[in-house]
Amino acid sequence: MPKLSEQEQQRYNEYVSQVTPTHNTLLNMCKAFLVGGIICLIGQLVLNYCRSLDLSREISGAWTSLFLVFLSALLTGLNLFPLIAKFGGAGALVPITGFANSITAPAIEFQKEGQVFGIGCKIFTIAGPVILYGLVTSSGLGLIYYILSLTGIV
Amino acid sequence: MDQILGAQSIQFEHPPYFAGDASIVGEKEGQGPYRKCFDKVEKDPYFGTDSWEEAESQLQLQTAALALHKANISSGEIRYIFAGDLLGQNIATSFGLVDLNRPLFGLFGACSTIGESLSLGAMTIAGGFAKKVLCLTSSHFGSAEKQFRFPLEYGNQRPLSATWTVTGSGAFILSGESPSPWDNVCITAITTGRITDYGVSDSMNMGAAMAPAACDTIFQHLQDFSRMPEDYDRIITGDLGSIGRDILLKLLMDKGYDISKQHMDCGIEIFDPDTQDTHAGGSGCGCSAAMLSAHILKQVRAGVWKRVLLVPTGALLSTVSFNEGQTVPGIAHGVVIEHV
Numbered sequence: 001m002p003k004l005s006e007q008e009q010q011r012y013n014e015y016v017s018q019v020t021p022t023h024n025t026l027l028n029m030c031k032a033f034l035v036g037g038i039i040c041l042i043g044q045l046v047l048n049y050c051r052s053l054d055l056s057r058e059i060s061g062a063w064t065s066l067f068l069v070f071l072s073a074l075l076t077g078l079n080l081f082p083l084i085a086k087f088g089g090a091g092a093l094v095p096i097t098g099f100a101n102s103i104t105a106p107a108i109e110f111q112k113e114g115q116v117f118g119i120g121c122k123i124f125t126i127a128g129p130v131i132l133y134g135l136v137t138s139s140g141l142g143l144i145y146y147i148l149s150l151t152g153i154v
Numbered sequence: 155m156d157q158i159l160g161a162q163s164i165q166f167e168h169p170p171y172f173a174g175d176a177s178i179v180g181e182k183e184g185q186g187p188y189r190k191c192f193d194k195v196e197k198d199p200y201f202g203t204d205s206w207e208e209a210e211s212q213l214q215l216q217t218a219a220l221a222l223h224k225a226n227i228s229s230g231e232i233r234y235i236f237a238g239d240l241l242g243q244n245i246a247t248s249f250g251l252v253d254l255n256r257p258l259f260g261l262f263g264a265c266s267t268i269g270e271s272l273s274l275g276a277m278t279i280a281g282g283f284a285k286k287v288l289c290l291t292s293s294h295f296g297s298a299e300k301q302f303r304f305p306l307e308y309g310n311q312r313p314l315s316a317t318w319t320v321t322g323s324g325a326f327i328l329s330g331e332s333p334s335p336w337d338n339v340c341i342t343a344i345t346t347g348r349i350t351d352y353g354v355s356d357s358m359n360m361g362a363a364m365a366p367a368a369c370d371t372i373f374q375h376l377q378d379f380s381r382m383p384e385d386y387d388r389i390i391t392g393d394l395g396s397i398g399r400d401i402l403l404k405l406l407m408d409k410g411y412d413i414s415k416q417h418m419d420c421g422i423e424i425f426d427p428d429t430q431d432t433h434a435g436g437s438g439c440g441c442s443a444a445m446l447s448a449h450i451l452k453q454v455r456a457g458v459w460k461r462v463l464l465v466p467t468g469a470l471l472s473t474v475s476f477n478e479g480q481t482v483p484g485i486a487h488g489v490v491i492e493h494v
Binding site: 076098104108110 | 314
C-alpha cells in the first residue's frame, strides 16, 4: 500500500524510532559541560582582566561579550566553529558564541545572493526567532514589571 | 511481444545499450572506498566558480562532456537529454547544460532522479524516438545543505540517522543502434515507482521515509516479472543508508522476499562511516548516478554481475512542505541492467 492509514503510520513510526540509533545523552551532556565550561572560563578571564584595568562591571561585561562574539565569528569564518559545536553541542551553542555563529554562518553563505536579498534578508534566518520571541517575551515581562511597580508590589 | 508487463513494468523488446558513461565526484567522495573507480575527483568544491549552485552546474556539464568524450560521440548526436538535480527549479541542470544546446527534459524525482532519467531515456529509444540520449543527474553537498538544511558554517550536531549529500554526478549515453563489441550492457526492463507515504515526518531520517518506496517498487517488480531475488546478482538501492537498509529488508521479508544476500546500497557503499563521519551514509541525485558509472556498470560490463536491479530512491520533500508539517513521501524507480 503506497499510503498507510493513520494507525498503521503510527505503528511504522514506532518501529522506525526503535531501529534508529540516537546520540548518547549522558556523553553529550558531559561534552557540553566541558565545552560550555571552557567558553565561560575564557569569558571570566576576559572579565577579570578588564576589572584589573579598573574598568566598571558593565564595561567589563560588554568587553567580555564583544570578545566572545568576535572569537565565535572568527572561528566560524575559519570553519572551525562547526567542529567545536559538533563535539560540544549545546555547550557551544547556548552561550553567546552560538548566537554569533548563527548570524555569521548565514552571512557567509548568502553573501553570493547579494548585500540586500542575500545578507540583508537572510542573515537572521536562524537567529531571527530568538530575537523576535526574545523581544516579545521581554516586552511582556516589562509590562508585568510596570504593573507590579504601579501597584507597589516591587 | 507485449512490452507492457504486470502493473508497473516494461520489458523492452529492443533493449537500449549503454554506449558511454562518466562519473565526477568531490574530494570527500574521492577519499572513500571507491576513490579509484571514479573518472575524476575534483578537489575544488567550487569547481572554479563563485557559488555552490554554479559549482553543481559546472559539475554536471563536465560529467556530460566527459561521457561524450569517453564514448567518442559529439553532442550533436544526442537527440534528447534527460537530466535533473535537487535544487529548486532544477537550476543546476538548466544553467549547466545550456551550452550543450540539445533538446532537454528537466526531471525531478529527488534522489531517485537517475532512475527516472534512465527509464524515460530507455523508453524513448525503445519507442524509436531517438537513436542516442544522454541521462544524467547531479548533487552537491554545499548547494543541498544550503537549500535543505543550514548554512555550511553553522554549528550543529547531525543525528546518527542523517545522511551526507554526495558531491557527484553520473552521466550515461543510451543508444539504440547496433552496439559496438564493448557495448554489452543494456537496460532490459524498468519498473516505475509509486509515491509511497508511511507518515515519516523526520527529514533527518530519510532512509526510513524512502525504505517503503523501495520495498513497494522491488515487490512490484518481482511480482510483475514473476521472479525471485535469486534471479538477480545484485538488488541495489540508491541512498537508503544503514537504517533504511534494515527497514527495507524487514519490510520485504514481511512480504515474503528475502533480499539480504543480493542487497547493496549506493549510499552505504560510497563512504566509510567510521573514518568519514557520514553517519547513515551518502545521499543525493549524484550518489546512485556516480556509483552506477564508477562501479555497477563496470561489474556488469565485466560479466561479474549478469543481472542487476537498480532502485534509486528519493525523498519527496521541500523545506516548505516540511515546515508546514507535511510528511516525507518516498519514491523509487527500478531499472534492470543486464550483461548481454
